[in-house]
Ligand code: SF4
Ligand code: SF4
Ligand code: SF4
């Protein structure tokens with residue numbers, strides 16, 4: 032025969048041999064299967080009873096974003112747009128504004144994000160925004176974005192992204208790079 | 215015609231051509247960067263030293279190498295000259311030093327700066343700059359000031375290339391803008407913030423290689439990589455009327471002159487295509503322009519990031 036040479040050696044010839052009497056009974060096979068199931072009753076559980084019990088998150092878990100403030104409570108984000116250009120899902124939009132006199136305690140830089148929105152339905156939680164940020168402003172956290180019936184509710188604005196002054200979000204575990212140098 | 219070899223590429227040029235212009239005639243990688251030289255402004259060059267090259271042989275008659283690195287924008291070619299730019303380690307090292315000097319007083323402002331994404335200093339810093347600074351002294355700082363009501367000057371970012379001064383000298387009839395003081399204390403000034411009332415003063419923004427002079431009508435509005443540059447034209451009595459509109463959806467965020475790959479304003483109808491302040495600052499209504507089509511942007515530029523569709527979008531249809 033002049034068949035083509037197989038490219039891999041993974042080919043298997045299917046055998047179609049007649050079943051023996053014992054095999055035709057099926058019972059031994061069924062009992063064998065039940066025995067395996069029975070043995071599992073005495074094994075340690077691999078699952079947890081969510082939501083009563085939750086698993087521990089890895090320190091670098093990528094969940095809902097936070098826009099950080101600095102030690103003095105000023106917003107770090109300067110609306111530079113690098114997170115938005117890095118985002119593969121185009122989930123981030125922002126509008127910048129100029130800081131006016133008297134707002135120095137609110138925003139760290141001369142320019143700040145007046146609006147900043149992340150569409151959590153678009154976001155794939157890849158963390159590229161965090162990596163792109165030159166101001167250590169955006170971080171992903173171990174919080175899960177809650178489900179909702181309304182699609183609009185998934186567009187998170189600054190109200191839900193910027194951390195509250197009295198409820199700071201700890202990101203030290205995922206940030207020990209010390210990116211911001213003293214210049 | 216004289217023969218000159220730049221990075222092993224030979225070319226014949228007119229006598230009197232500078233090394234930089236000869237390299238630009240070859241094009242591509244052999245062209246040294248230039249921060250202060252501007253071919254459309256006679257008299258520029260020789261200030262920034264980023265265009266340094268090594269002259270390995272002075273000429274046919276006297277083939278001794280020049281001992282120091284030469285500023286290619288202000289050194290003329292000689293017959294039989296051999297120049298090294300990319301291929302010379304000395305040049306790369308020297309240029310790295312120049313960049314370090316340029317950055318000594320430069321703020322770490324790119325996230326705030328409107329020039330980011332189209333800034334020559336950013337490109338240079340990316341190619342040559344170290345990740346760390348060795349400078350320990352205080353940086354020289356100034357408050358941003360207004361030059362007229364449409365231009366913002368961030369003296370912190372200025373590299374003292376003098377291009378804007380040449381624009382003021384050559385394009386405008388009365389000069390009210392120049393450099394005050396010397397050395398470390400030199401600063402661009404409009405003689406006590408005298409407003410520049412001239413139809414072409416806005417071109418300073420286009421010639422500034424960094425973000426020292428920026429358009430106040432565009433200030434902090436967006437980042438260049440979110441905008442779509444379109445070639446547009448209009449009937450203008452003062453200038454060529456050929457410009458680039460930087461659009462976001464159907465809105466024009468800013469208008470600039472058309473620039474070539476060296477960041478210099480292109481020639482329009484045989485003349486340098488400077489645009490007037492009316493076109494630059496006042497005409498933000500798309501109905502005032504006829505759109506010729508999307509501007510070609512180098513695909514390695516951040517500006518071409520994320521433009522999946524034809525940048526014409528729907529605006530084209532609506533305007534026609
Ligand atoms: S995590 Fe990834 S997809 Fe989500 S906003 Fe950041 S960059 Fe975009
Ligand atoms: S979060 Fe960071 S990267 Fe994004 S705009 Fe703000 S400063 Fe820039
Ligand atoms: S002038 Fe260029 S290098 Fe300097 S802050 Fe602006 S973008 Fe950055």
Ligand code: SF4
Pocket residue numbers: 371372373374375376377378379402421422423424426427
């Ligand atoms: S303001 Fe800009 S164009 Fe003028 S000298 Fe400074 S860097 Fe050059």
Ligand code: FES
Pocket residue numbers: 247248249250251259260261262263264265266285286287288
């Ligand atoms: S471009 Fe030659 S010295 Fe600046």
